[in-house]
Amino acid sequence: QVQLVESGGGLVQAGDSLRLSCAASGRTFSRYDMGWFRQAPGKEREFVAFSNWNGGRTYYADSVKGRFTISRDNAKNTVYLQLNSLKPEDTAVYYCAAGRSGWEIKRGARDYEDWGQGTQVTVSS
Numbered sequence: 001q002v003q004l005v006e007s008g009g010g011l012v013q014a015g016d017s018l019r020l021s022c023a024a025s026g027r028t029f030s031r032y033d034m035g036w037f038r039q040a041p042g043k044e045r046e047f048v049a050f051s052n053w054n055g056g057r058t059y060y061a062d063s064v065k066g067r068f069t070i071s072r073d074n075a076k077n078t079v080y081l082q083l084n085s086l087k088p089e090d091t092a093v094y095y096c097a098a099g100r101s102g103w104e105i106k107r108g109a110r111d112y113e114d115w116g117q118g119t120q121v122t123v124s125s
Contacts, residue, residue: 002027002098002114009094009119012086016123020081022096022116029077030054033099033106036070036081038092038121045109048094049081053101064090086123093118 008020022034033052039045049070050059058070067086072079079096097112106112 002029002032004096004098004114004116006094006096006116006119009121011122011124014087014123014125016086018083018086018121020083020094020096020119020121022079022081024077024079024098030074031101033101034070034072034079035097035099035106035112036068036079037095037097037109038090039095039118040089040092043092045095047107047109050105050107051079052105057105059105059107083121086121088123088125091121091123093120 002024003026004022004024006022035050036048037045038048047061051070051072055072067084069082095118096116098114099106099112
């Protein structure tokens with residue numbers, strides 16, 4: 001099991017940027033693919049971004065492509081999500097998730113075994 005702790009959320013204005021961090025512990029971080037998801041009030045949890053075990057392969061939801069960037073530092077056991085050009089519709093609780101490394105791009109919540117507690121991002125207009 002991997003323990004995950006997100007940080008970096010906050011209240012910002014439209015057009016601003018934030019960087020979310022997710023610190024992992026408990027297992028060998030480099031053996032895991034990582035994902036970011038978000039959940040807005042009254043909505044289903046949705047996929048945001050994916051990184052394979054070494055950051056060499058990434059994938060994004062269409063709604064964030066070109067604005068968000070996922071990256072990871074395996075030496076620090078941390079995955080990041082850079083959020084640029086934020087919009088009010090990006091308001092949500094953001095979760096990081098870990099899944100055993102594989103060949104596929106993990107876009108479904110069921111592809112991941114371990115989850116963090118989430119960090120709130122609120123974007124005002």
